[in-house]
Amino acid sequence: MADYQGITRTVCIGIGGTGEKVLTQIKKIIVDRYGSLDSLPVVSFVQIDTDDAITSKGGNSYRGKDISFRETELVKAVVSKTEAEAISNGIQEVYDDKDLKTLKPQSHIARWFPPQLVKNISAIEKGAQARRPIGRLAFTKNYEKFQQTIDAAVRRTDGHAEYLLSSEQKLKLDPGINFFIVASLCGGTGSGMFLDVAYAIRGLYSPNQVNPNIRLSGYLVISPQIYGDTPRQYANCYAALKELDYYSSEHTTFEICYTQNDNRGIVREPRPPFDFPYLISKDIADTGSTISTREKLFNITAQKITLEFSDELSPRVKSMRDNFPDYMQQWDTHPRSNCQQYMTFGLVSIHFPKERISAITQFEVGCKLTAFWLNGIGQSPDSQALVDQFLVNYNWHPNLAKKDGFVSSLENITVEGGKTFKKIIESNKAELKKSVDDCKTDSDRQALASKLNTQLNAKFRKVIHSDTEAERGEWITKLQKARLNIENQYNQNIKDFISELLNPSNFKFSIRNTRIWLEAMQTELNNYRSAIEPVSYLL
Incomplete structure (x- = not known):
């Protein structure tokens, strides 16, 4: 042992x-x-x-x-007070028994207790x-x-x-x-x-x-x-x-x-x-x-x-x-x-002051951890570079020079017969051009004009604006629903990119960099909104 x-x-x-x-x-x-x-x-x-x-x-x-x-x-x-009085009286009885012939209950205490304190015994x-x-x-x-x-x-x-x-x-x-x-x-x-x-x-x-x-x-x-x-x-x-x-x-x-x-x-x-x-x-x-x-x-x-x-x-x-x-x-x-x-x-x-050292260590670690979360390891990427990285990673704009991804997304929405808005309009345009080219006489042109009036009224009913879906044109309704889906997707893209920037394993990690990107992204979206405001108004 x-x-x-x-x-x-x-x-x-x-x-x-x-x-x-x-x-x-x-x-x-x-x-x-x-x-x-x-x-x-x-x-x-x-x-x-x-x-x-x-x-x-x-x-x-x-x-x-x-x-x-x-x-x-x-x-x-x-x-207790009662016990103290009994002890005091008992010792006094011992003192009064001068011959000491009888063993008293307090005799064993009277042998050593100071006589001058007997009367002062209290609880x-x-x-x-x-x-x-x-x-x-x-x-x-x-x-x-x-x-x-x-x-x-x-x-x-x-x-x-x-x-x-x-x-x-x-x-x-x-x-x-x-x-x-x-x-x-x-x-x-x-x-x-x-x-x-x-x-x-x-x-x-x-x-x-x-x-x-x-x-x-x-x-x-x-x-x-x-x-x-x-x-x-x-x-x-x-x-x-x-x-x-x-x-x-x-x-x-x-x-x-x-x-x-x-x-x-x-x-x-x-x-x-x-x-x-x-x-x-x-x-x-x-x-x-x-x-x-x-x-x-x-x-x-x-x-x-x-x-x-x-x-x-x-x-x-x-x-x-x-x-x-x-x-x-x-x-x-x-x-x-x-x-x-x-x-x-x-x-x-x-002497090892464990509690104090533990508190100091926790404070130091907390300070360094807070500084790391705020500033990362000191890297400071360009805010526009972060924006461009985001736009490319999530394919917001196929062409960064034009930055027309939102409009393009709306244009590519399928509205009827498997055709997009743009293809239907281009097809209608081609058909109208062919009908005009086929007109040889005044009667042909008058017949075309009468026919076009009916066709255009039917087409324009599909893009009528209204606060209720029953009165709104079907194409506008589809556009608005599609727009909400696109916005939700864009919001999720932003949240995902924030999660990436706030992952400590990311080289560009820091709360500061994330905030810089959010501020730059807000400016980017405001500029984009201004650029597509006419389209948004139509929708």
Whole structure:
């Protein structure tokens, strides 16, 4: 399986607004690379927030694919007003029981919740309002919901080994599960519950024979400047880092009871919260440069996480990361020695703005295509030459010098006895001449004159003009019908020639050349109309 790329089952967990933005960006990257989220079923998502409007956050679609958070991916860590009052009263009962002889419903919360905030506990439905204990309280109250959502997320990543092998991406499933936790340490939600989320996963998923490699990575943003730069954000960040440092040190144990009804809600964990804790700042070390916006920082973080499980560089990244624990366990030489356990990262990549380049390319192609249709390849044939070519191709005038094709067409119409207008007139003329030549006496001439009067009246009745066909002469009726047929044929000839000129394979192709020809043809037809106006009047 040398051609197959390894991939590990992965659960991405976002906490608060920062987690939601980064997870949404990860989803977009998956859609870009694999076409849809369903094409990479070994990656699942869980989003935790203390904002009840969590379902309306983020974009719903990307490149025509749904990337919104499904209900099964959401943990709404909210506390209603009624629940908040019960918690406040319950903690106060614990405080009032000085002997602590009776286990109260809120005893597990009273152990750590700050006494000065007990009376101020209110509904948690619009975020933690930058208060760390409120964020932790929301998680504790909704621990069972978190447990169920995480279990479902892990199950969704299982059972896809055969599908990955048969997929176009040629992916091979590696053993283990990767958990990625993304949060900001500046707000109340992220800084309040990031440790609890990490240790809850430690308690729920420990290495075993089925999944010997369970790795937990934390991506923690520590730049208050990009969130408003307020004193409380600095305080939150400082306090969260102090706790992270404490529990990452030796001889410490994280202990908490999330629910008194289930042993899985009791956590006693001596290990650090994260195998790989990444501290993310807007400042770029040793350069003086900064990442100017939150969106850029979130995008970089999403790119780094995606490198862990969905990139050609993933094996290399994993190999390098596996060498870090030896260095992370070493202690520095500071008088109060510290473990070298924190990490950060940098990314260098060539950004290919696909949408922008696609739009520019479409615009350039459109401009060139429009110019080609308008002007062809720059050829500019003489307008009269185009007219003459048309007249010859469609045989409008047998003789271009005379240009009498329309009149000739009318003259050659068969009107009676298989004879044309012209032949009948010439025949009548010849017969009349012969009759005149045969007249020898005055009586012959008088008889001829009487006969001619009758014959001419009959002939002229055939060319009588009238608005109705019943009164109109039969020859005029035939001429008018023939004229309409000839006009229809000429119109079709013009349309056919336009189609030829607008065929890109035609050397003289262009809208400009077609219009030049039409204008020249209009002049040609007007001149021709003037020349045959007397004939048209007679018809």
